[in-house]
Amino acid sequence: MTVARETEVTLAVGQQKDLPAVPPQAGGAPDREMHAIVEIGVSSHGGAGPATGHAPGSGPALAEVLIVDTSRSMLHPPAKLRAAKDATVAAVRMLPEGTAFAVLSGRFDATLVHPGPGSPVPAVAGPAEREAAERAVRILDADGGTAIGTWLDLARRLLREQPAPVKHVLLLTDGRNEHDHRAAMSLETALDACEGRFVCDAWGIGDDWDAELLLRITRRLHGRAGAVREEAELPAVYEELISGLLGTAVPELRIRLTPTPGTVVRRVTQVVPSEQELPAVTAGAGGRGAEYVTRAWGDEVRHFQVVLAADPTGREIGEDLQLAAVDVVVPDLGRPVRLPAPQPILVRWTDNPLDASRQHPGVRRHELYQRASAAVAEAYRAWLRGPDGRAAANRALARALALAAELGDTQLLGALRRIEDGPGTDRVRAGLKDVDWQHLILSSAMTTPPEPAPAQAPSAAPPGTGAAPPPGAAAPAPAGADALAECPDCKWLGPADSVYCGGDCGRLLRGPSA
Missing domain, CATH: 3.40.50.410 (von Willebrand factor, type A domain)
Structure with missing residues (x-):
C-alpha cells in the first residue's frame, strides 16, 4: 500500500508589541511602524521519493x-x-x-x-x-x-x-x-x-x-x-x-495580510535566507487585504519582515490590539496539505519609552545584516580607490567583522576573514583581486536565523521554562536587557548590548576604539 505524501506548513509571528503612543513632534506623521517577523516552514511527511509539488498524473512538476x-x-x-x-x-x-x-x-x-x-x-x-x-x-x-x-x-x-x-x-x-x-x-x-x-x-x-x-x-x-x-x-x-x-514541496505559497481598519501595510520583505522585497497582489477568491507570492519551497523555513503603519490617536493605552491577520494560502497540490491557523499581528500602545525602545530579536537581526552588507559595500568602494582608500576600507572591514561576530554568523565571518590580513588585524589583505570582493558581497547577502536558545537546566530555569521558546517567539531577555545605551553623537537610544548606533551616525558604541 502506498502512503500518500503529506505536506505541512507552519506559521509563527514574532514581534515586540509595544509602540509609543506619545504624540509626534510638530509636523511629524502620526503613524507608528510595527515590525514583525513571520516565520513560515514547509515539511513533507510519508510517501516515497521526493516531493514533486504536483498531483499524480497531472504532468511534470x-x-x-x-x-x-x-x-x-x-x-x-x-x-x-x-x-x-x-x-x-x-x-x-x-x-x-x-x-x-x-x-x-x-x-x-x-x-x-x-x-x-x-x-x-x-x-x-x-x-x-x-x-x-x-x-x-x-x-x-x-x-x-x-x-x-x-x-x-x-x-x-x-x-x-x-x-x-x-x-x-x-x-x-x-x-x-x-x-x-x-x-x-x-x-x-x-x-x-x-x-x-x-x-x-x-x-x-x-x-x-x-x-x-x-x-x-x-x-x-x-x-x-x-x-x-x-x-x-x-x-x-x-x-x-x-x-x-x-524536491520542491510547494511550488507557490502566498502570505495573505488582512489589516484592520486604520492599518496600512508598508512592505513585506523576505529576510532569511536572503533579502527579497515582495510585491503585493490582490487577494484571491474575494479575500480582503493583499497577498505576497513566494515560490519553489522545499522542506525549509523562511523568515519575512512585515512592516505595518498605524495611528495611536484615540487608542487605548496598555491593551493588545490587532493590526492585521496573517494567513498562508497554497494552491491545490492534489495531495494532503496541512495549513496553519491565521495568526494576529498585535500592538500595545505605551507611554513608557523603555518599553517602546525594545526590538524583537528577529527584527534587530535583520538590521544587523543590513549594516554588515552596507559595511562590506563601503569597504569595497574604498578599496577601489587604491592606497587613498586603504584606511577607510580597514575601518569598514572592522565594522563588518564586529557585526558578523554579533550575529554569530560563522559563514559570513569566514568570508570576511578571507580578505583580512591575518586574524584580529581588522586590515584588508594586500594582493586581493576584484573577484575576492564579489564572493564576499554574495556572502554578505545571505542571512541565517538565530540559533535556538539552549534548554536550561531545571535548577536554573523558572517553572515551565526549561525548553527553548517556540519558533517565532521572542527569546528570553538577558540580564540587564531593560537598560538602554545612548549614542553620544546623535542621542539614539537602543539596547544596552548594541555594538553600533542604530541611528544615522552608525558610531561604534562598544569595543576598544569606542
Missing part, C-alpha cells in the same frame, strides 16, 4: 531553461566553457521523463541551442532529446558580448505556455552586462516582463562576474545568486540545484 554564457570571455581560460558544458549536460541528464526544457546560448542576443533555433516550445525530456541536447551543448563555441536582458526574455517566451507548477531558469555568466545598450531588450525591461513568470538562479564563474548584477536578477526573480571559486565545482553545483528543484 518542472519546466527548465538552462542559459549558458557563450560570450568571448568564456574562452579565457577555456576551462570556463568546458565547465559550463559539463554542468549543463549534468543538469539535462537529471531531468525526469516528460520535463519541458531548453538550452540557450547567450551573447549579444540569445540563441536556442536545443531544441533548435526557431522552435516555439521547449523540448520534452526523454532519452533521445537528452542525447540531442548533449550533442548540441558539446559543440558550443564562444564569441561576442553580454546582453542578459535578451537571454531572460527568450526564456520567458519559452516558458510562457508551460503548465508545470515550477518554471525555472538557471543562468550562468562570467562577466558583466556590458552590452545592454546594444540589445533588443534592456535588462530592466526584461526583469519587468519576467517578474512573477519564473524563478531564476544566477551563478558566476571565472574572475570577472558582478555580484550586484546577480543579486539584482535573483532578487527580482525570487532565486538564489551564487558563484564557484573553481570551474570544476560547477557540475556538482548544478546537480545539487536541479535535485533541489525536483
Whole structure:
C-alpha cells in the first residue's frame, strides 16, 4: 500500500508589541511602524521519493531553461566553457521523463541551442532529446558580448505556455552586462516582463562576474545568486540545484495580510535566507487585504519582515490590539496539505519609552545584516580607490567583522576573514583581486536565523521554562536587557548590548576604539 505524501506548513509571528503612543513632534506623521517577523516552514511527511509539488498524473512538476554564457570571455581560460558544458549536460541528464526544457546560448542576443533555433516550445525530456541536447551543448563555441536582458526574455517566451507548477531558469555568466545598450531588450525591461513568470538562479564563474548584477536578477526573480571559486565545482553545483528543484514541496505559497481598519501595510520583505522585497497582489477568491507570492519551497523555513503603519490617536493605552491577520494560502497540490491557523499581528500602545525602545530579536537581526552588507559595500568602494582608500576600507572591514561576530554568523565571518590580513588585524589583505570582493558581497547577502536558545537546566530555569521558546517567539531577555545605551553623537537610544548606533551616525558604541 502506498502512503500518500503529506505536506505541512507552519506559521509563527514574532514581534515586540509595544509602540509609543506619545504624540509626534510638530509636523511629524502620526503613524507608528510595527515590525514583525513571520516565520513560515514547509515539511513533507510519508510517501516515497521526493516531493514533486504536483498531483499524480497531472504532468511534470518542472519546466527548465538552462542559459549558458557563450560570450568571448568564456574562452579565457577555456576551462570556463568546458565547465559550463559539463554542468549543463549534468543538469539535462537529471531531468525526469516528460520535463519541458531548453538550452540557450547567450551573447549579444540569445540563441536556442536545443531544441533548435526557431522552435516555439521547449523540448520534452526523454532519452533521445537528452542525447540531442548533449550533442548540441558539446559543440558550443564562444564569441561576442553580454546582453542578459535578451537571454531572460527568450526564456520567458519559452516558458510562457508551460503548465508545470515550477518554471525555472538557471543562468550562468562570467562577466558583466556590458552590452545592454546594444540589445533588443534592456535588462530592466526584461526583469519587468519576467517578474512573477519564473524563478531564476544566477551563478558566476571565472574572475570577472558582478555580484550586484546577480543579486539584482535573483532578487527580482525570487532565486538564489551564487558563484564557484573553481570551474570544476560547477557540475556538482548544478546537480545539487536541479535535485533541489525536483524536491520542491510547494511550488507557490502566498502570505495573505488582512489589516484592520486604520492599518496600512508598508512592505513585506523576505529576510532569511536572503533579502527579497515582495510585491503585493490582490487577494484571491474575494479575500480582503493583499497577498505576497513566494515560490519553489522545499522542506525549509523562511523568515519575512512585515512592516505595518498605524495611528495611536484615540487608542487605548496598555491593551493588545490587532493590526492585521496573517494567513498562508497554497494552491491545490492534489495531495494532503496541512495549513496553519491565521495568526494576529498585535500592538500595545505605551507611554513608557523603555518599553517602546525594545526590538524583537528577529527584527534587530535583520538590521544587523543590513549594516554588515552596507559595511562590506563601503569597504569595497574604498578599496577601489587604491592606497587613498586603504584606511577607510580597514575601518569598514572592522565594522563588518564586529557585526558578523554579533550575529554569530560563522559563514559570513569566514568570508570576511578571507580578505583580512591575518586574524584580529581588522586590515584588508594586500594582493586581493576584484573577484575576492564579489564572493564576499554574495556572502554578505545571505542571512541565517538565530540559533535556538539552549534548554536550561531545571535548577536554573523558572517553572515551565526549561525548553527553548517556540519558533517565532521572542527569546528570553538577558540580564540587564531593560537598560538602554545612548549614542553620544546623535542621542539614539537602543539596547544596552548594541555594538553600533542604530541611528544615522552608525558610531561604534562598544569595543576598544569606542
